[in-house]
Structure formats: structure tokens, C-alpha cells
Amino acid sequence: MEEELKSLLQDIESLKRSPSDAKALDSIDEMQQRVVRIMNLTKSGASRRSKVKDMSAEVVDSNPYSRLMALQRMGIVENYERIREFSVAIVGIGGVGSVAAEMLTRCGIGRLLLYDYDTVELANMNRLFFRPDQVGMTKTDAAVQTLSDINPDVVLESYSLNITTVKGFEIFTESLKAQGSHKSGRSTGVDLVLSCVDNYEARMAVNQACNELGQTWMESGVSEDAVSGHIQLLVPGETACFACAPPLVVASGVDERTLKREGVCAASLPTTMGVVAGLLVQNALKYLLKFGQVSPYLGYNSLKDYFPTMEMRPNPQCSNFACVERQKKYIQTKPARDAAAKAKMEAEASAAKEGPLHVENEWNISVVDDSEMETSNASSASGALPEGLTHELPSADKYPESLVVGEASPLVDDLEDLQRQLDALNAS
Amino acid sequence: MEEELKSLLQDIESLKRSPSDAKALDSIDEMQQRVVRIMNLTKSGASRRSKVKDMSAEVVDSNPYSRLMALQRMGIVENYERIREFSVAIVGIGGVGSVAAEMLTRCGIGRLLLYDYDTVELANMNRLFFRPDQVGMTKTDAAVQTLSDINPDVVLESYSLNITTVKGFEIFTESLKAQGSHKSGRSTGVDLVLSCVDNYEARMAVNQACNELGQTWMESGVSEDAVSGHIQLLVPGETACFACAPPLVVASGVDERTLKREGVCAASLPTTMGVVAGLLVQNALKYLLKFGQVSPYLGYNSLKDYFPTMEMRPNPQCSNFACVERQKKYIQTKPARDAAAKAKMEAEASAAKEGPLHVENEWNISVVDDSEMETSNASSASGALPEGLTHELPSADKYPESLVVGEASPLVDDLEDLQRQLDALNAS
Numbered sequence: 001m002e003e004e005l006k007s008l009l010q011d012i013e014s015l016k017r018s019p020s021d022a023k024a025l026d027s028i029d030e031m032q033q034r035v036v037r038i039m040n041l042t043k044s045g046a047s048r049r050s051k052v053k054d055m056s057a058e059v060v061d062s063n064p065y066s067r068l069m070a071l072q073r074m075g076i077v078e079n080y081e082r083i084r085e086f087s088v089a090i091v092g093i094g095g096v097g098s099v100a101a102e103m104l105t106r107c108g109i110g111r112l113l114l115y116d117y118d119t120v121e122l123a124n125m126n127r128l129f130f131r132p133d134q135v136g137m138t139k140t141d142a143a144v145q146t147l148s149d150i151n152p153d154v155v156l157e158s159y160s161l162n163i164t165t166v167k168g169f170e171i172f173t174e175s176l177k178a179q180g181s182h183k184s185g186r187s188t189g190v191d192l193v194l195s196c197v198d199n200y201e202a203r204m205a206v207n208q209a210c211n212e213l214g215q216t217w218m219e220s221g222v223s224e225d226a227v228s229g230h231i232q233l234l235v236p237g238e239t240a241c242f243a244c245a246p247p248l249v250v251a252s253g254v255d256e257r258t259l260k261r262e263g264v265c266a267a268s269l270p271t272t273m274g275v276v277a278g279l280l281v282q283n284a285l286k287y288l289l290k291f292g293q294v295s296p297y298l299g300y301n302s303l304k305d306y307f308p309t310m311e312m313r314p315n316p317q318c319s320n321f322a323c324v325e326r327q328k329k330y331i332q333t334k335p336a337r338d339a340a341a342k343a344k345m346e347a348e349a350s351a352a353k354e355g356p357l358h359v360e361n362e363w364n365i366s367v368v369d370d371s372e373m374e375t376s377n378a379s380s381a382s383g384a385l386p387e388g389l390t391h392e393l394p395s396a397d398k399y400p401e402s403l404v405v406g407e408a409s410p411l412v413d414d415l416e417d418l419q420r421q422l423d424a425l426n427a428s
Numbered sequence: 429m430e431e432e433l434k435s436l437l438q439d440i441e442s443l444k445r446s447p448s449d450a451k452a453l454d455s456i457d458e459m460q461q462r463v464v465r466i467m468n469l470t471k472s473g474a475s476r477r478s479k480v481k482d483m484s485a486e487v488v489d490s491n492p493y494s495r496l497m498a499l500q501r502m503g504i505v506e507n508y509e510r511i512r513e514f515s516v517a518i519v520g521i522g523g524v525g526s527v528a529a530e531m532l533t534r535c536g537i538g539r540l541l542l543y544d545y546d547t548v549e550l551a552n553m554n555r556l557f558f559r560p561d562q563v564g565m566t567k568t569d570a571a572v573q574t575l576s577d578i579n580p581d582v583v584l585e586s587y588s589l590n591i592t593t594v595k596g597f598e599i600f601t602e603s604l605k606a607q608g609s610h611k612s613g614r615s616t617g618v619d620l621v622l623s624c625v626d627n628y629e630a631r632m633a634v635n636q637a638c639n640e641l642g643q644t645w646m647e648s649g650v651s652e653d654a655v656s657g658h659i660q661l662l663v664p665g666e667t668a669c670f671a672c673a674p675p676l677v678v679a680s681g682v683d684e685r686t687l688k689r690e691g692v693c694a695a696s697l698p699t700t701m702g703v704v705a706g707l708l709v710q711n712a713l714k715y716l717l718k719f720g721q722v723s724p725y726l727g728y729n730s731l732k733d734y735f736p737t738m739e740m741r742p743n744p745q746c747s748n749f750a751c752v753e754r755q756k757k758y759i760q761t762k763p764a765r766d767a768a769a770k771a772k773m774e775a776e777a778s779a780a781k782e783g784p785l786h787v788e789n790e791w792n793i794s795v796v797d798d799s800e801m802e803t804s805n806a807s808s809a810s811g812a813l814p815e816g817l818t819h820e821l822p823s824a825d826k827y828p829e830s831l832v833v834g835e836a837s838p839l840v841d842d843l844e845d846l847q848r849q850l851d852a853l854n855a856s
Contacts, residue, residue, distance in 0.1 A: 005463060006467075009460065009463050009464070009467075012456055012459050012460050015456055016457070025444065031440050032444070039434075049550060061550065061551050062551070064551065064553040065554065067554045067654075067694070067696040068695070068696075068697070070654075070693055074652070074653045074654075076654065076655055099556075099702065102556060102698070103698040106555065107554065108554075121489035121490070122477060122490045123489050123495060125579070126496050131577060131578060132477040132578065149560065149561070226495075226498075226499060226504065265494055267495055267499045268495040269496070269710070270530070270531040270709075271709045271710035271713065272710065274527065275706035275710065278702035279699075281698075281699045282699035282730050283733075292655070292731030292732065295733040302714075303714070303719070305721070305723040307733065
């Protein structure tokens with residue numbers, strides 16, 4: 001196309017020199033043809049698909065949803081089209097968040113809220129999603145550009161802001177509260193928040209907002225050495241919040257001394273980030289569309305292809321006030337929940353004759369027994385970890401003060417002992 | 429841009445009607461400015477990054493390789509830049525293969541060979557990579573378009589052909605044999621073949637070519653119900669080939685009766701395919717760059733986030749003649765391999781004082797003991813499977829005849845018994 005445009009410019013230049021020349025008419029004809037060719041070139045490069053009103057299961061090449069609606073016919077998902085009613089917020093549009101956004105967009109999610117304050121750099125090109133021609137754009141603008149081309153049916157809202165600033169946090173929580181056109185029985189405006197940020201402060205901000213709003217969210221992370229990652233489900237009051245227990249990461253088994261040197265940029269790989277994004281969105285789909293089991297915590301050690309899982313109960317002594325309030329509310333509403341669960345079970349039992357092919361699991365998570373939770377304490381929240389899991393922060397004195405219950409508390413002793421055990425395990 | 433072009437066409441039209449008009453010169457000036465604007469618009473939308481001669485570890489925003497070279501400084505990879513010497517062939521540029529190609533391209537692989545006979549359809553848009561504006565292009569052309577924009581340093585070769593045809597198979601094997609500019613001590617022209625095809629015949633064709641050439645390859649697959657997948661390493665003569673044992677898949681636990689109905693298209697999800705592509709390329713990187721442990725077989729059950737692993741030894745009674753020849757050669761070369769391994773261990777022991785931080789594993793795989801292999805037989809190749817794994821083909825009478833050793837052979841009995849056990853397991 002560049003060549004065509006250059007030639008066009010030359011044509012105009014010569015026309016300018018002799019506008020009333022005998023050859024002028026011929027040259028104008030030629031110019032006209034050239035423009036038509038350029039228009040065709042442009043068109044083939046930017047043809048967007050039109051919006052699709054209803055998701056159809058029809059098996060034709062032109063149907064972008066046929067392979068998703070097939071999930072219904074195959075008995076995996078009861079009602080796939082419900083995906084259009086859901087709103088998901090993604091905080092951090094980097095190596096994990098951008099891929100998560102693309103996956104949800106291609107799945108036909110109803111509404112996506114995107115948050116990031118960064119711009120696209122060439123240094124991001126070793127991860128999926130962003131393209132070199134988007135360098136310099138904000139990550140949210142570049143994401144909206146790409147995602148709206150991929151699927152114009154998705155409602156995209158982008159927020160170029162830093163959620164760890166006072167102003168940014170305020171806009172963040174307000175945007176989560178704002179109800180979209182579909183409400184699907186939720187208290188906030190979104191059904192799920194996915195945290196795909198790369199630092200502790202931003203995770204604490206997401207944690208604070210979600211505890212305040214009673215908003216279920218999923219956390220994700222990739223290690224600085226690029227070879228391990230994790231995802232975690234957080235339901236305020238029901239599971240541990242991000243402040244209940246020191247954050248867990250999957251140990252890569254690589255000598256810690258080689259990591260976290262001063263002034264060294266973190267490594268990253270499109271593979272690890274793609275896997276973490278895939279596991280995150282797969283669990284988000286299971287949660288939203290009610291199929292399979294949502295993992296409370298899933299780690300990924302890529303050097304050994306090892307995937308530890310565990311559950312984390314909330315800490316009644318959690319330093320986060322909003323979390324403690326959510327825990328109280330969760331216990332208070334236990335009788336009502338039990339009654340509802342009993343009624344549902346009875347209704348299902350009476351409908352068992354023509355019962356569904358696959359048993360539905362209301363929230364797709366294995367709920368922690370309330371009586372256990374009531375007796376849990378700080379040390380049980382930091383109890384034995386599965387092999388290969390370790391805490392993100394290397395020693396107790398580096399934990400934020402609010403997390404340390406008291407001087408020489410059992411929590412700190414347990415953690416130091418645990419760290420020694422894990423160090424020995426990783427060294428072996 | 430479309431509007432600008434339309435206006436330009438109108439300008440030319442009016443100029444054509446009155447070429448010697450007094451206003452002609454003004455209008456020509458305007459046209460000139462318009463074309464310059466169009467050129468600028470085109471440029472901003474298609475600015476490609478220039479080629480990078482040497483991979484640098486410099487931590488600047490403009491360096492597309494800084495986050496990859498950091499793997500070296502962090503002690504994960506000994507020499508990341510070696511990636512430029514490797515050639516990888518990807519067969520099948522669909523939901524898994526296209527993402528695998530993008531990951532390797534962003535990692536800066538030296539040369540990629542892409543094989544597919546299909547064209548892009550809107551029905552592919554529920555998986556990553558292809559864009560709606562590429563509908564109608566061959567998948568290989570569309571992939572080259574996208575990948576060369578992302579990373580112009582990668583040498584891309586595309587083959588739009590069907591490897592299961594006689595002619596296609598011939599071009600396929602010839603292209604694998606052709607040496608690139610970097611040889612890195614390999615016998616064929618590629619270091620690794622990744623199979624990302626979606627059918628049995630194409631897998632058998634890849635298996636045949638790789639057995640004939642002694643070419644190490646990795647197989648990948650996603651189930652028809654979109655919720656499980658697997659990857660597998662195949663080293664001719666050393667591990668089971670694709671014909672040695674009936675192909676394994678990860679059971680989703682979903683009732684088989686709801687699957688594989690006549691005339692029903694397969695379901696697919698960008699999540700499952702993204703995870704499988706990520707696990708596949710991560711293992712390819714571990715194999716090529718010699719870090720971590722390459723998984724001989726890794727399954728993914730997304731409903732339960734369960735990842736079974738296992739090893740599969742070659743079957744001395746394998747129906748594939750080339751496989752049996754490779755097995756014989758592998759046994760013949762055992763003394764030479766043992767001697768080389770011994771010499772290497774001794775050299776490492778003497779260098780132990782200033783030894784490397786992480787012990788190098790020559791081929792990054794846990795090699796099956798040769799003495800064990802020599803005594804292995806058909807029934808051991810189909811021995812006990814880890815929980816959740818099952819064979820892809822539901823009952824013995826559906827296996828290709830060449831795989832069945834004889835009437836009422838132990839292999840068939842074992843498999844039927846196994847199938848019953850797995851069915852019971854999946855039903856529970």
C-alpha cells in the first residue's frame with residue numbers, strides 16, 4: 001500500500017506541473033484506479049465482523065459461537081448463553097491480564113472492565129497480546145482496540161488509572177459498584193474481579209475493595225524468575241482474604257540467592273503467563289457458568305510440571321477490618337444458608353427421576369465447614385503447606401506490621417520454622 | 429482513513445470533469461495534502477519494529493528481549509541466546525498450534541516451519557490468535573502475517589498442505605530434512621516437531637515421518653468436549669511412539685453418552701487450548717534450552733484442575749516398522765551412550781569446585797533404564813494408568829487392526845479390563 005500511495009503522490013505532482021496537459025485526463029483515470037486499489041487494500045485489512053444478536057449453536061463456518069454453544073450440547077455447561085449477562089473486571093492488563101481479557105472476549109463475555117495505568121513498550125513483546133505497532137499507547141486503549149476488533153459483542157470499559165492512589169482507588173470501587181444493564185442477582189456491578197497485577201500494594205488495594213464490597217475475586221501471579229505461578233479464589237468472609245495469611249507462591253526450586261538482586265528486571269515468559277491466564281479464566285468460567293470444580297488455590301511449577309492445590313480458611317484475627325466484618329456476617333447468615341441448601345437438596349431429590357445429567361454445584365467450590373472455621377486461628381491459617389509451596393515474602397520481619405499479631409507470636413515462629421523446612425526441601 | 433479515501437475519489441472525479449478549470453490547481457494541492465494524511469495514518473497503523481541483530485540483556489523499554497535474557501541472569505537458563513539457533517516445526521495451526529507459534533515467535537526462536545491446509549473461519553474466533561479480518565486467508569498465510577509483525581527476527585516458512593496425502597507427506601518430510609543456516613548438531617533440519625493436529629490420521633503421519641527421520645517430537649491434544657488435554661514427548665526408539673500404545677487422553681469425567689454424537693461439531697475453549705499450548709511450548713523450551721525437567725506425558729483435566737503424568741516405554745512389538753528399527757538402534761548405541769555419560773559425569777565431578785549453580789541435564793528427560801526396556805512387552809506398554817487417564821478410543825475393536833497383536837491377545841484383555849475400571853472411576 002505504501003508503494004501505491006507514493007506513486008499516487010508522484011502522479012499528483014506531475015499533474016500539478018501541467019494541469020491542462022493533453023495527457024492530464026489519462027493520468028487522472030490512472031489515479032482513480034489507484035485509489036480504488038488502495039481502498040480495497042484498506043478494506044481487506046480492517047473488515048470487522050458485525051455484531052451477533054443471539055448466540056446460535058448452528059454449525060456453520062460463519063458462526064463465531066458454534067464451538068462454545070457445543071459445550072451445552074455436550075453436557076459440560078447447562079446454559080452457555082448466560083455468559084452474556086456477566087460482567088468481569090480485570091485489574092492489570094499485562095502478561096496475564098491481557099490474555100485473560102482476550103480469552104473472555106473470545107468466549108463472548110457480556111461486559112469487561114479493564115484497569116491499568118501503564119503504556120505498551122517493546123519490552124512487553126515477549127508476552128502474548130500486545131503488538132509492536134501499539135507501542136506508546138496506554139495498555140487499556142491498546143486492549144480495547146484489539147478486543148473490539150476480535151468481538152464487537154463485548155461491552156468494554158477501560159480505566160487508565162493506578163488503583164493504589166487515593167483517587168484511583170475511589171474510581172475503582174465506584175466503577176465496580178455501578179450496575180450494568182444485566183444485574184443477575186449480584187450486589188455490585190460485576191460478577192467477578194480478576195487480579196492480574198504484579199505487585200503487593202496493588203493486590204492489597206484489590207483485597208481492600210473486594211472486602212468492602214463483599215466482592216468475590218480471583219488472584220493470580222507469576223514469579224520473578226518466570227517459571228512458576230498461581231491462582232487463588234477469594235470469597236470475602238468465606239475464604240482467607242489476601243491479608244489473612246502471608247501470600248503464597250510456588251517455589252521454583254531455584255536457589256534464592258540468584259533471585260531478587262538489586263536493579264535487576266524480572267524475567268517473564270509467554271508460556272508461564274499464558275498457562276496462568278488460561279487456568280485463571282478457566283476457573284472464572286467454571287465459577288460463572290457453574291460447571292466443574294473451582295480451585296481454591298492452584299500453583300504451577302513449570303520446571304517440574306507440578307500443580308499444588310490447597311484451601312485457605314479466613315483468619316479471625318485478620319488485620320483487615322472489612323475482612324473480619326465479612327467473616328462475622330458469613331457466620332450470622334449460616335442458618336439461612338443451611339435452610340436454603342436443605343430446600344434445594346429436597347427439591348432436587350424430588351426431581352431426581354428426570355434429574356439432570358450432571359449434578360449442579362451452586363457455587364462450584366467446596367465450602368469450608370462453618371464449625372471448623374469458627375475455631376480457626378492465626379496459626380491454623382499458616383498451617384502446613386503442600387510440597388513446593390512457600391510464602392512470597394522471605395522472612396517474618398519483612399511482613400507488613402499489621403500482619404504480625406504480636407511479638408514472638410506463634411504465627412511468626414511457625415512461619416520461620418516452615419521457611420527452614422521449605423528451604424531444605426527446595427535445596428534437595 | 430476510509431473517509432479520506434472517499435473524499436479523494438470525489439476530488440479526482442471533479443478534476444476529471446474540468447481538468448483545465450481555474451480551481452484545478454487548488455484542488456490538486458488539497459489532494460496532495462490528503463494523500464500525505466493517508467500515508468501518515470497508514471504508517472501509524474503498521475509501524476513494524478526493526479530487526480534486532482544481537483539479543484541484549486539491557487533493561488530498557490525498547491528492548492524486546494530484556495525479560496527473556498533476564499532468565500539467564502536469574503540462573504534459569506544458561507544461554508538464552510541459543511534460542512536463535514533452533515528450528516521448530518509446528519504441524520496444525522489451529523487453537524493450539526497458532527498459540528504455540530506465537531509463543532515461540534515472541535521468545536525469539538530462530539526458525540519456525542508452519543503446516544496447515546485449512547483457512548481461517550469466523551467459527552475459529554472462540555480460540556486465541558486469528559482475527560476476524562483474516563477470515564478466508566489460509567491459516568499459514570494469516571499466521572505469517574501476524575507473526576512477522578510481532579517479531580521480524582524469526583525466519584518463517586509456511587506450508588499450506590495436508591500431510592496425510594501422499595504428496596503432502598513427501599513435502600513434509602523433505603522440508604523437515606532441509607538444513608537451515610544453523611545446524612546445532614542435529615541430523616534433520618529441525619530441532620523439534622510440535623504436533624498440534626486434531627485427528628488420528630495426521631498424528632499417525634507425524635509419527636511415521638519422525639520415526640523415519642529419528643526426529644524427536646511432542647504431541648498435543650484437546651478433547652472434543654473442550655475440557656481436557658495433554659502433551660507427550662516422543663523420542664524415536666527411546667520412548668513409546670504414537671503407534672506403540674493406544675493414544676491416551678485425560679478423561680473429563682463427563683458421561684461418554686453425551687459425547688461424540690453423529691454430526692455434532694466439537695466444542696472448544698480458548699482457555700483449555702491456551703493452557704495446552706503453554707504447557708507444550710514450556711516443555712519445548714525446557715528441552716531446547718536445557719533447563720528443568722521435560723514431562724514425558726502431562727494431562728490436564730480442567731474440571732478438577734488435575735494434571736496426571738506418566739512415562740511410556742516403547743513397544744518392541746510395535747506395528748510401526750520404523751519405530752522397531754529405532755528401538756534396535758537405541759539398544760545398539762547403549763554402550764557408546766553409557767561411556768559418554770560416564771565421561772561427562774567425571775568431567776563434572778572434577779569441575780565440581782567451581783561447578784555450575786544448577787546441574788545440567790543433557791536431554792532434560794528422565795531416561796528409561798535400558799535393561800527395563802529390553803524386557804518390556806505389549807502388555808507392559810498398556811499397563812496401569814494414573815487416575816483420570818484413559819485411552820482415546822473407547823473399545824478394542826475400534827483400534828486400527830495393525831495395533832492389535834493377535835486374537836484375544838493379552839493386550840486386548842488388559843485394555844478392556846482397564847476401560848471398565850476407568851469407567852467406574854469416572855462414574856464415581
